[in-house]
Amino acid sequence: MSPPSPDPLDVALLALTVAILYWGFDRYRRRFERRDLAIAIALASGVASLVFVPEAFDLVGTALEIERRYVVVSLLATLVLLGVVLYALSIARAARDEVAALTRSLSVDRAPRMDGGAETVFVVIPAYNESDTIGTVVSSLPESVRGYDVQPLVVSDGSTDGTAARAASSGAMVVEHPINQGQGGALKTGFEIALEHEAAIVVTADGDGQHPSSELDRLVEPIVEDEADYVMGSRYLGVDRSGNGVVRRTGIRFFTGLINVLMVTDITDCTNGYRAIRGPMLEELTLTEERFNAPELIIEARKNGLRLEEIPVEIEDRKDGDSKKPKLGFAIGLTRIIVVAWLR
Structure with missing residues (x-):
């Protein structure tokens, strides 16, 4: 068988x-x-x-x-x-x-070395294909504010146009990401360079011309006067010419309210990128987000005991080009990072 x-x-x-x-x-x-x-x-x-x-x-x-x-x-x-x-x-x-x-890490290693010190305000400007506006943004910054030297630092985040060259020709320190990392990733590079130069205050601003340099003095004043460690600009307390539609404005209001409930704060504009932070305190913040970084910064600042203050600012419409902010992923991205940053 x-x-x-x-x-x-x-x-x-x-x-x-x-x-x-x-x-x-x-x-x-x-x-x-x-x-x-x-x-x-x-x-x-x-x-x-x-x-x-x-x-x-x-x-x-x-x-x-x-x-x-x-x-x-x-x-x-x-x-x-x-x-x-x-x-x-x-x-x-x-x-x-x-x-x-x-x-x-490569971008930080290649960054120019200069005299920074305790009397310097670093203005970190993340920029992705902003060649039409970045020169004007850098040139509009004052040489000093409240007795501090102003050092513009442009992080060209994988730009494929002349962003880096125009920023450099306008007097900014420039570093380039060979690969786009998102606004949060560009800010982390800028923060690390500012910390290496022992910046007293670090200001963040967009490269599209929405954040007028005329507001810089008022933005850093609470830190200079030792009244705050983290100062946020608010378009809703000031003047909003950003051109955001009803849906985006409603979303910003909703997520701002959510942060206020979770973190016991009283802010009005959680997505505004015009802010000033006491330089040494950046080392206390755990930053992981590459895109929707504004809520993460607020939550981390609150959790680490930084004194927060919000001031009215003017926000202009983009001078040229189109917004880089995602449309469909806006609400999802903000929800994710708020929950993750709050829980960790």
């Missing part, structure tokens, strides 16, 4: 088991990825169990009140697939964070 022929499905499952194990061992052999090896062994064990102990799935089906074995297998396979996808996303995120950190 000839032995029974093997079940083609069992053969396929065993081949899949071997392939998974090979992948895991190869990852460990080449890169010593223990986590990938452990995942491969777990997945291979699950696939092999379909061949050698299929009754185990009946126990799972009984516990879940599912009669058909293939339904149980499909359910478990879906859950495993979901786990693998989430794992892959976490690896991708970690790789992206590493690239971003390397990009910022």
Whole structure:
């Protein structure tokens, strides 16, 4: 009597088991990825169990009140697939964070060295393809304010136009990101450079001309007078010519109210990028956000005990070009960073 022929499905499952194990061992052999090896062994064990102990799935089906074995297998396979996808996303995120950190580190290392010191106000200006306006923005800044020297620092965030050249020709210190990192990423680069130069005060402003330099004196005054450590400009206490539509204005009001509830503050404009921060206190803030950085800065400042003050400012409409702010992702992005920054 000839032995029974093997079940083609069992053969396929065993081949899949071997392939998974090979992948895991190869990852460990080449890169010593223990986590990938452990995942491969777990997945291979699950696939092999379909061949050698299929009754185990009946126990799972009984516990879940599912009669058909293939339904149980499909359910478990879906859950495993979901786990693998989430794992892959976490690896991708970690790789992206590493690239971003390397990009910022290279930019900081290449930054010009100059005399900064305790009597300097660094004006950090993140700019992405703002060649039409960046020269005017830099040139409009005063040489000094409240007895402090003013040093404009433009972080050209992966710009493909003449942003960096025009900023440099206008007298700014310029650093470039070879890859776009978002406004938050550009600000982190600027903050690190300002800290290395021991800036007394760090001001942030946009490169599109929306933040008039005439407001700089009033913005730094509370810090100079030791009345605040973090000063925010508010278009709603001052004059708003930004041209935001009803939906965006409503969204800003909503998220401002949410921050006020969560952080026990009384601000009116949580997305305004015109702000001044006492330089040494930047080291106390944990900043991870690359896009929607304004709420994160406010929450971190509040959690670290910085004295907050909000003053009325004028916000102009963009002088040229189109807004870089995302439209569909605006609400989602703000919600995510507010929740994450509040909980951590």
